[in-house]
Amino acid sequence: MLKFLARRRVPLGFIAGIAALWLADPTPRMLTIGAIVAAIGEGVRIWAAGHLEKGREVTMSGPYRLTRHPLYLGSTIIGIGLAIASASVVVALLVVIYLGVTLSAAIATEEAHLTAKFGEAYPEYREGRLPGVSRRFSAARAMRNREYRAVAGLLAVLALLSFKVL
Numbered sequence: 027m028l029k030f031l032a033r034r035r036v037p038l039g040f041i042a043g044i045a046a047l048w049l050a051d052p053t054p055r056m057l058t059i060g061a062i063v064a065a066i067g068e069g070v071r072i073w074a075a076g077h078l079e080k081g082r083e084v085t086m087s088g089p090y091r092l093t094r095h096p097l098y099l100g101s102t103i104i105g106i107g108l109a110i111a112s113a114s115v116v117v118a119l120l121v122v123i124y125l126g127v128t129l130s131a132a133i134a135t136e137e138a139h140l141t142a143k144f145g146e147a148y149p150e151y152r153e154g155r156l157p158g159v160s161r162r163f164s165a166a167r168a169m170r171n172r173e174y175r176a177v178a179g180l181l182a183v184l185a186l187l188s189f190k191v192l
Contacts, residue, residue, distance in 0.1 A: 042124045043183065049120070050112035052187045060111025061184050067103025068180050070096055075173035076163040084144050084151045087161035094152055095136075098129050104180060111187050 052060075070089065074096035077088030089096035105125050109118040140148040150156045168174075 038124065038128060042120055046108070046112060046114075046117045046120055047183070047186055047190075049114050049117050050187055050190055052111055052113050052191050054191055056113040057111045057184075057187055057191055060107045060109070060187075062107070063110055064104045064107025064180055064184070067100045067105075067107055068177060069100070070103060071100030071176055072168050072173050073163065074100060075171040076165060076168040077161055078167065078171055080171055081143075084140065084147045084156070086151060086156055086158045088163060091158035095133055098133060101125070101176075102129065104176075108183060108187075111184070 074089045077090060078085050078097075089099075093099055102125055105121045109121040112118070137148070137152070147156065
């Protein structure tokens with residue numbers, strides 16, 4: 027079941043997003059506050075993507091020194107921002123349920139995959155026994171990790187919510 031939910035995270039997100047947009051009742055003030063919070067979340071994601079060498083190593087630089095799943099943390103902050111921007115309790119509940127179910131499934135699936143791929147290095151990292159490494163942020167690395175897609179999605183949602191304000 028966890029693997030099923032992890033693999034369906036994006037399609038489920040589109041369905042939840044359409045419902046959230048339909049149910050949203052944004053005001054200019056809430057849209058502004060929510061957009062700021064969501065931008066902070068996207069900033070966390072960009073920072074993480076600029077350190078991640080996906081599939082090549084257990085990344086231990088940048089935000090990965092602080093938390094095991096900074097991309098999911100950033101996504102959660104984005105979700106909170108969009109819930110605020112929507113100015114709807116129903117949308118906030120939808121966001122919490124979606125993120126709680128899909129991200130916990132994705133994390134469990136990803137951790138099993140990383141442990142299988144990297145052997146003892148990942149459990150040691152997870153338990154904080156591996157030292158962080160110094161690596162500079164790379165915008166090129168963030169682009170290689172396709173973080174521009176999350177930026178485009180966030181901008182599209184904020185534009186759609188802006189149309190609802192008008």
